Amino acid sequence: MATENKAPYTMVxxxxxxxxxxxxxxxxxxxGTEFGLPPNTLCDPVNLGMPGTLPVMNGKAFNMAxxxxxxxxxxISRYTKWDRKNYFYPDLPKKYQISQYDxxxxxxxxxxxxxxxxxxxxxxxxxxxxxxxxxxxxxIHTAGQESEVDLNRAGTPLMEIVSxxxxxxxxxxxxxxxxxxxxxxxxxxxxxEMQEGSLRCDANVNLHIDTPAGKVxxxxxxxxxxxxxxxxxRALNYEAERQYRKWQEDGLTIKDAPxxxxxxxxxxxxxxxxxEKETAADYRYFPEPDLLPVVVDExxxxxxxxEVGELPRDRRKRFETAFxxxxxxxxxxxxxxxxxxxYFDAVVAxxxxxxxASNWVQQDVLRTANAMGITVENFPVGPETLADxxxxxGRGELNTQQGREVLAKLVEAxxxxxxxxxxxxxxxxxxxxxxPIREAIEAALASNPKAMEDLKTGKKKPDAIKGFxxxxxxxxxxGKANPTLVGQLLDAKLAELEQG
Amino acid sequence: xxxxxxxxxxTVAGIKSGKFSAEEVAKAFLERTAKLKHLNxxxxxxxxxVLNQARGVDSxxxxxxxxxxxxxxxxxxxxxxxxxxxxxxxxxxxxQGFRPPYNATxxxxxxxxxxxxxxxxxxxxxxxxxxxxxxxxxxxxxPWDPTRIPGGSSGxxxxxxxAMTAPVSLGSDTGGSIRQPAALCGLVxxxxxxxxxxxxxxxxxxxSLDQIGPFTWNVPDMALLMEAISGGDxxxxxxxxxxxxxxxxxxxxxxxxxxxxxxxxxxxxxxDPEVAAAVQETIKVYQKLxxxxxxxxxPHSKYGxxxxxxxxxxxxxxxLARYDGTLFGHRAKDYSPANDAEKELPALVRxxxxxxxxxxxxxxxxxxxLGTYALSAGYADxxxxxxxxxxRLIRNDFEKAFAEVDFLIGPTTxxxxxxxxxxxxxxxxxxxxxxxxxxxxxxxxxxxxMPCGLSxxxxxxxxxxxGPALSETALLQAxxxxxxxxxxxxxxxxxxx
Numbered sequence: 001m002a003t004e005n006k007a008p009y010t011m012v013x014x015x016x017x018x019x020x021x022x023x024x025x026x027x028x029x030x031x032g033t034e035f036g037l038p039p040n041t042l043c044d045p046v047n048l049g050m051p052g053t054l055p056v057m058n059g060k061a062f063n064m065a066x067x068x069x070x071x072x073x074x075x076i077s078r079y080t081k082w083d084r085k086n087y088f089y090p091d092l093p094k095k096y097q098i099s100q101y102d103x104x105x106x107x108x109x110x111x112x113x114x115x116x117x118x119x120x121x122x123x124x125x126x127x128x129x130x131x132x133x134x135x136x137x138x139x140i141h142t143a144g145q146e147s148e149v150d151l152n153r154a155g156t157p158l159m160e161i162v163s164x165x166x167x168x169x170x171x172x173x174x175x176x177x178x179x180x181x182x183x184x185x186x187x188x189x190x191x192x193e194m195q196e197g198s199l200r201c202d203a204n205v206n207l208h209i210d211t212p213a214g215k216v217x218x219x220x221x222x223x224x225x226x227x228x229x230x231x232x233x234r235a236l237n238y239e240a241e242r243q244y245r246k247w248q249e250d251g252l253t254i255k256d257a258p259x260x261x262x263x264x265x266x267x268x269x270x271x272x273x274x275x276e277k278e279t280a281a282d283y284r285y286f287p288e289p290d291l292l293p294v295v296v297d298e299x300x301x302x303x304x305x306x307e308v309g310e311l312p313r314d315r316r317k318r319f320e321t322a323f324x325x326x327x328x329x330x331x332x333x334x335x336x337x338x339x340x341x342x343y344f345d346a347v348v349a350x351x352x353x354x355x356x357a358s359n360w361v362q363q364d365v366l367r368t369a370n371a372m373g374i375t376v377e378n379f380p381v382g383p384e385t386l387a388d389x390x391x392x393x394g395r396g397e398l399n400t401q402q403g404r405e406v407l408a409k410l411v412e413a414x415x416x417x418x419x420x421x422x423x424x425x426x427x428x429x430x431x432x433x434x435x436p437i438r439e440a441i442e443a444a445l446a447s448n449p450k451a452m453e454d455l456k457t458g459k460k461k462p463d464a465i466k467g468f469x470x471x472x473x474x475x476x477x478x479g480k481a482n483p484t485l486v487g488q489l490l491d492a493k494l495a496e497l498e499q500g
Numbered sequence: 501x502x503x504x505x506x507x508x509x510x511t512v513a514g515i516k517s518g519k520f521s522a523e524e525v526a527k528a529f530l531e532r533t534a535k536l537k538h539l540n541x542x543x544x545x546x547x548x549x550v551l552n553q554a555r556g557v558d559s560x561x562x563x564x565x566x567x568x569x570x571x572x573x574x575x576x577x578x579x580x581x582x583x584x585x586x587x588x589x590x591x592x593x594x595x596q597g598f599r600p601p602y603n604a605t606x607x608x609x610x611x612x613x614x615x616x617x618x619x620x621x622x623x624x625x626x627x628x629x630x631x632x633x634x635x636x637x638x639x640x641x642x643p644w645d646p647t648r649i650p651g652g653s654s655g656x657x658x659x660x661x662x663a664m665t666a667p668v669s670l671g672s673d674t675g676g677s678i679r680q681p682a683a684l685c686g687l688v689x690x691x692x693x694x695x696x697x698x699x700x701x702x703x704x705x706x707x708s709l710d711q712i713g714p715f716t717w718n719v720p721d722m723a724l725l726m727e728a729i730s731g732g733d734x735x736x737x738x739x740x741x742x743x744x745x746x747x748x749x750x751x752x753x754x755x756x757x758x759x760x761x762x763x764x765x766x767x768x769x770x771x772d773p774e775v776a777a778a779v780q781e782t783i784k785v786y787q788k789l790x791x792x793x794x795x796x797x798x799p800h801s802k803y804g805x806x807x808x809x810x811x812x813x814x815x816x817x818x819x820l821a822r823y824d825g826t827l828f829g830h831r832a833k834d835y836s837p838a839n840d841a842e843k844e845l846p847a848l849v850r851x852x853x854x855x856x857x858x859x860x861x862x863x864x865x866x867x868x869x870l871g872t873y874a875l876s877a878g879y880a881d882x883x884x885x886x887x888x889x890x891x892r893l894i895r896n897d898f899e900k901a902f903a904e905v906d907f908l909i910g911p912t913t914x915x916x917x918x919x920x921x922x923x924x925x926x927x928x929x930x931x932x933x934x935x936x937x938x939x940x941x942x943x944x945x946x947x948x949x950m951p952c953g954l955s956x957x958x959x960x961x962x963x964x965x966x967g968p969a970l971s972e973t974a975l976l977q978a979x980x981x982x983x984x985x986x987x988x989x990x991x992x993x994x995x996x997x
Contacts, residue, residue: 045602049822051595051703051829052582052604054736086818086875088852095821147848149826284875286884289708289815291737 009207011240012217013173014165015125017180018158019190020135020198021064026155027134028055028098028291033157035196039140039150047134047155049093054290057082061157062294064189065105065132066304068159071187071311072127074109078296082288087281090149091137101285104131105294111163111183112313113176114331120171126164133158153197159190165204170236174229177201178335182312186338194228201226205236206254207243218243219257223271225264235264239271315341323354332362339376340366346383353394360390364407372411380415381407388419401479402428432482434489437473440481441493444472452497466490503528504664505992508573508721511667515572516561522572526554526616529574533619533665535997539641541659543579544587545619550574553616560614568614569748570728575610576660576669579620580627581712582701583607590703591623591635594823594830594859604701605736606670606712606729613728618666622656625861626820627674627705629653630933633924634863641920642685644959644993648917651681651933654715658685661715662993668716668725672702674709675808676912676937679949683912683962686951686991687715688722688979691937693969694944695740698733704819706812707738709941718989719950719980723747726972745973755977759905760786761796766910766936778953778961779911785985786909786978794905798897803890804939805931810874810887811942817871820864825855832858866927895943902968907978910936912949912962936964945969950979951988960991 026033029046046053069076083101109127137154141147161180167173181192181199192199203226207218221239226232239262246252262271310318312334319330319341333344340361347357365386369379386407393403409422423429431437445452451469454460466487473486503525506514515522530547557572577583580590582600584607589595603611610617624634632655633639642650643663650659654671658681661669671678673691682689690713697712704710714725727748732741762783767776787793825831832854837843842850860868874883901908913933923930940947945968952963967975983989 045600048827050600050602050827051588051590051598051822052580052600052701053602054700054738056735056737084818086821088821088824088849090826090848093822093827095824096818282877284818284872284877284880286814286818286875286880289706289738290704 007240007244009209009240009244011168011170011236012165012206012208013167013170013236014204015161015163015167015173015176016202016204017161017163017177018135018200019161019184019192021061021157021159022188022190023058023061023064023157025058027058027061027132027157029155031155035193035198037152039148039152042152043154047093048151049095055098055288057291057294058157062105062132063304064157064187065130065159066296066301067187067308068161068184068189069106069109069130070301070305071183071308072109072111072130074106074127074130076296076301077103077105077107079103079293080105080296081293082291083285084288085133086284089136090147091139091151091154093137093151093154097133097136098288098291099133100131104129105296106130111176111179113167113172114179114313114316114335115327116171116175116331117328120169121175125166125176128162128164130159130161133160170233170240173203173236174233177229177232179312182335182337186312187308201232203232203236204259205239205243207240207247209244209247216247217254218247219252219254220259221271222259222261223264224261224274227266231264231266234266234269235271238269242271319344323348323358325354325358329358329362333358336366336376343376343379343383347387347390350384350387351391351394353390356390356394357387360386360407364404368407368411380413381410382415385410385415385419392423396430396432396482398423398428399430399480399483401474402430405479427480429480430482431477431480432485434485436477437481437486437489438493440473440476441469441486441490443476444469445493445497448472455494466494504532504667506667507717508570508667508724512569512571512573512724515557516567518561522554522557522561522616523551525572526550526574529618529666532663532997536643536663536665536995539643539646539659539663540638541622541640541656541663541665542576542619543589543591543622543635543637543656549586550616550618557614557616568612569724570610570613570615572614572616573668574616574618574666575725576618576621576657576666577607578654578657578669578671579623580672580703580705581606581670582703583617583620586617587620588703589620589636590626591632591637592625592859592861592864593636596830598829600701602701605698605733607701609729609731615728618669619660621654621660621669621671623671624653624655624677625864626703626816627653627672627677627710628816628863628867630676630680630930631918631920631923632656633920634861636861639920642917643995644686645917645957648919648959649684651684651913651917653677655681657715658682658687658689661685661687661717663995664992668714668721670712670714670725670729672705672710672712673937673941674705674711674812675941676934678713678715679912679937679947679962679964680934682715682949683951683964684917684960685715686954686960686962686988686993688718688948688950688989689713689715689962690722690726690948690972690975691940691946692726692730692972693740693946694941695736695738696730696946696970696972698731698736698739700733700735704815706815707819708815709808709812711941719751719976719983720748722948722979723751723976726976730972740970742970747973747976750973751976751980753977754981755906755974757906758786758789758791758978758981759794759907760791760978761794761901761905761908763801763901763908763910764795764797765799765801770914770932770935771911772915772955774953774955775911775913775915775961779909779963782952782963782982783909785982789981789985796901796905796908798894798901798908798939800890800893800897801939804894804942805935807887807890807894808934808938808942809870809931810883811891813867813871814874814884814887815871817868817875820860820868823856823859824852825859826852830859831855863927891942894939898939898943898945898966898968906967906971906974908966910964910966912936912964916955916957916959916961940966946972946975948975948979950983951991952982952986953988954991
């Protein structure tokens with residue numbers, strides 16, 4: 001929010017998100033929905049729209065869509081039907097798309113916008129509606145006169161989620177989409193891979209500008225070709241500036257110009273006007289006579305509600321209240337995906353060192369897993385072992401540095417080594433005896449007279465000097481000294497020297 | 501008596517008992533068909549394919565296998581029902597060369613019942629018409645009088661049986677396309693309850709109205725066929741899962757109740773006096789049989805044609821959009837710009853336009869335009885949505901009537917078969933030949949036409965019985981009751997071969 005607030009306008013954004021559902025078969029026929037197969041290998045007579053064939057609804061897809069709607073707190077329509085959206089395009093074999101027009105299965109609902117490190121986000125976005133439809137095929141425009149069409153995608157279950165224009169910044173739009181992706185992945189209804197097109201997003205944006213004569217709104221622009229969340233953010237920021245400049249030039253408002261469609265060009269970092277059709281599209285919607293309306297009863301809804309499970313938003317709250325984590329930490333653990341949060345949950349079920357568990361999972365586990373190029377599910381050290389290790393550190397048996405070294409050895413052993421054995425073999429026991437630490441402090445002071453000099457003359461900050469000396473002591477004790485004790489004894493020694 | 505003049509029931513019994521073979525039956529029909537080519541009944545018929553199926557039945561019979569209730573029975577198929585690997589063209593240039601890689605559910609059921617798939621029968625293009633004159637193959641001729649049309653759109657299927665080139669056939673009925681040709685060809689024709697017979701593999705004209713049904717000489721044959729082809733289907737969401745009654749063993753029973761409603765609106769202006777008289781005679785027969793006769797009213801039926809000619813073209817405009825040369829069927833070879841305006845259009849659009857201009861006939865184009873208009877923004881409320889309201893009112897009319905009576909009775913068509921070309925130039929006059937049949941499609945209820953007389957010119961006249969949804973058993977029983985009292989169903993056209 002911070003940066004946008006300085007602008008002389010408010011950005012108003014609504015999103016239209018298409019999500020492919022993770023079903024085994026298509027929305028209305030029996031072939032599979034895998035991505036990346038050779039063109040036109042996932043075809044059957046129904047999804048090719050061959051004469052005489054009829055669609056049959058994929059009940060699993062409908063259930064996934066219902067779960068999504070329940071997770072977003074939407075109102076489920078007790079009576080919903082299918083409609084035909086008619087238009088001629090080669091990627092649409094029947095020349096109509098089976099979709100939902102005036103009675104979608106879900107209305108209302110909302111998505112939270114989580115807060116990021118910079119304090120962006122917060123609040124929520126209302127949803128207008130969610131409906132189900134079938135995906136189209138893909139046109140491949142080659143250099144020559146001919147165009148090619150791949151119908152593998154045609155008929156894949158597609159959920160369209162339309163938001164209200166509640167978003168007020170490009171960052172919020174990105175955060176909202178990230179939350180949507182996380183929620184859908186939690187529900188297991190979509191893999192939401194933008195690169196593979198299983199999540200696609202269009203954004204509607206205009207500006208509300210305060211003028212001496214009152215508030216004016218610029219014409220609405222629909223941005224297409226948004227192929228990453230970063231692209232959404234960049235495109236919106238670009239478009240806001242462009243609309244503002246344009247308004248300054250021509251003064252056109254929402255009342256003077258129709259909605260236009262612009263495509264985002266990622267390499268150029270600009271939006272470009274897309275060729276408008278000469279006449280407005282008339283899709284001639286009418287009820288799909290080949291399919292029956294769907295009547296959803298209370299029992300059906302309750303059965304699926306039970307399958308929804310804990311959502312990211314609920315999990316964040318639980319991490320804050322049950323484990324005392326900050327909103328930021330709770331979000332980092334949750335936004336990494338279900339597996340990471342599950343791992344954390346498994347750790348804190350076995351140790352009361354919640355804060356340390358949060359830090360270790362966020363830093364040590366994730367960093368190591370990333371470096372190894374694996375996911376947390378395949379991390380060689382299980383949550384039980386990590387919990388044990390963290391508890392030992394918490395009890396003061398090891399210091400943090402030793403704990404990290406033990407973890408590194410556990411990872412090296414591929415998870416096969418026992419924690420106890422590694423600790424014993426490496427002598428990873430924290431030294432809390434005062435004697436050896438005092439000796440190390442004396443030695444450090446003796447071999448670094450300049451440090452004392454600096455402290456006296458005030459040439460360097462006392463904290464920096466203490467930090468340096470503490471490092472020397474830790475080094476001298478092989479990293480085994482209790483750092484808290486080192487700090488205390490060092491402070492006492494310095495105070496003694498100052499007074500003396 | 502020759503093999504070609506037997507009923508289906510007699511044919512199956514003869515084959516099963518070894519009186520004659522399935523191959524002999526097939527040969528007899530093929531020979532007769534060859535002699536009646538001028539009637540232009542079949543658009544595709546491969547004798548070897550037919551004979552091979554028949555021989556298969558014979559050898560299975562010889563091996564003692566159970567070959568099913570239609571053992572060796574040839575069944576002619578309307579050219580819009582998909583048969584795997586066989587040309588299925590809907591009487592249209594648009595689908596020349598199209599061979600579906602799948603069978604319609606009814607075809608699978610027929611095969612499972614031991615039937616022999618006979619030829620593909622002629623029809624009005626995409627089932628749009630009442631005379632077969634809209635076929636790209638030219639009209640079929642009425643076996644009772646070859647100067648007249650056999651009715652439509654399933655005219656080829658009706659003529660096939662009437663000319664005794666097949667013992668039974670399948671057609672489809674969207675607004676009367678089985679019952680009207682059955683009446684004009686002196687046959688029993690049934691449009692079942694919407695959903696009773698699977699539509700999978702039936703090339704759609706108007707999805708909410710289309711229904712497959714048989715043509716037969718009499719009611720027992722109808723029961724035999726209906727038992728074989730009816731039933732719920734996982735591939736058709738609109739099919740009715742209800743178990744299929746044993747029609748064949750039920751038809752000789754008297755219907756439980758026999759209150760018959762005479763529809764006042766079906767005896768008005770435009771009804772041929774000879775047709776009216778024949779239907780009145782039928783009512784008297786029922787009265788003699790102890791039926792309670794009541795006059796009933798279907799006040800909204802007068803809007804039936806208007807509502808139908810919005811709903812059906814609207815659905816057709818969408819169903820037929822897929823024929824654009826991209827995936828299957830006809831593709832225009834020359835789609836260079838026809839004028840300056842077309843130069844602006846992408847080649848793909850010009851290809852689609854040229855394909856549709858060449859591939860579809862005039863009536864199909866007319867209905868696509870009607871339907872597109874009726875669904876267009878700004879017009880949908882006046883036309884399509886209003887027609888849906890009328891449809892509900894028509895349905896309510898029937899419900900009210902069926903609260904008082906068990907069946908409705910009336911003429912199937914306003915006149916006997918008309919002459920070739922008589923109505924071809926006047927679409928509205930043609931549309932009115934379905935005036936008594938169209939409302940049952942709008943209501944989704946079954947209607948049966950059966951022969952009830954001959955005109956002074958020797959042309960068949962049909963009477964229609966209509967019942968509530970899923971009343972096929974009672975409807976067949978009521979028809980059978982009449983059939984046992986009369987001999988109209990035994991009349992055959994005088995065809996010299």
